[in-house]
Amino acid sequence: MVEYLKNICVDKIVLDAGCGTGKFLNILEENSKKYIGIDILDKQLEKAKKKSKKNNSSFICSNLSEINLKDNTVDLVISSWVLGTVIDLNERTRCLNELKRVLKPNGIIILIENDLGGEFEEIRNRTKDNRTLDYNNWILGNGFKVEKRIKTFFDFKNIDIARKCFDIIYGNDIASKIKNRIVKHNIIIFKYLKTE
Numbered sequence: 001m002v003e004y005l006k007n008i009c010v011d012k013i014v015l016d017a018g019c020g021t022g023k024f025l026n027i028l029e030e031n032s033k034k035y036i037g038i039d040i041l042d043k044q045l046e047k048a049k050k051k052s053k054k055n056n057s058s059f060i061c062s063n064l065s066e067i068n069l070k071d072n073t074v075d076l077v078i079s080s081w082v083l084g085t086v087i088d089l090n091e092r093t094r095c096l097n098e099l100k101r102v103l104k105p106n107g108i109i110i111l112i113e114n115d116l117g118g119e120f121e122e123i124r125n126r127t128k129d130n131r132t133l134d135y136n137n138w139i140l141g142n143g144f145k146v147e148k149r150i151k152t153f154f155d156f157k158n159i160d161i162a163r164k165c166f167d168i169i170y171g172n173d174i175a176s177k178i179k180n181r182i183v184k185h186n187i188i189i190f191k192y193l194k195t196e
Ligand SMILES: C[S@@+](CC[C@H](N)C(=O)[O-])C[C@H]1O[C@@H](n2cnc3c(N)ncnc32)[C@H](O)[C@@H]1O
Pocket: 017, 018, 019, 020, 021, 022, 023, 038, 039, 040, 041, 044, 062, 063, 064, 065, 079, 080, 081, 082, 085, 086, 095
């Protein structure tokens, strides 16, 4: 995935939508023309800013449903594990429409998301409740195509640390299902091309 992101952002103005603490910030900053990080949470954004090494990078604390950027401003939007956290469908659609609005013609939106299958989905009951399936179908219904599927895994130092991390995020019922320090995880990359 790192290789994929490195290549796709070369010479582009990149918007990292819902950048969080800046997981991909350094890769995107290093290889792009300009990096813009947006997140609704100031605390997350402050951590991202500390990772930044380029003077021309900028950070905006804002809801993606109202982005303070002009139409047709960025060449590439990268958004990893963000829109799925917006549960209200109207609000999620507003966020996606904003990403499309600030994108230049021939610009690209890349959504990095969880794919079906794999232990990570199974442990979090996503195979049963169809949440990933419904969300990924919503993406496909909004003009995106599947660009790439990546089989990867979380590699914890030991099973106790794995359970502790899952416990903090998802609670003990889910954490106790972990049987190995390695948790298999499938990732899917969706791509949208702005044609008009
Ligand atoms: C699961 S985290 C992913 C963060 C980062 N993209 C990554 O891959 O590590 C989701 C992020 O989206 C942000 N977020 C959620 N809804 C948002 C919204 N409506 N507008 C802006 N940011 C939002 C959250 O604050 C959080 O930082």
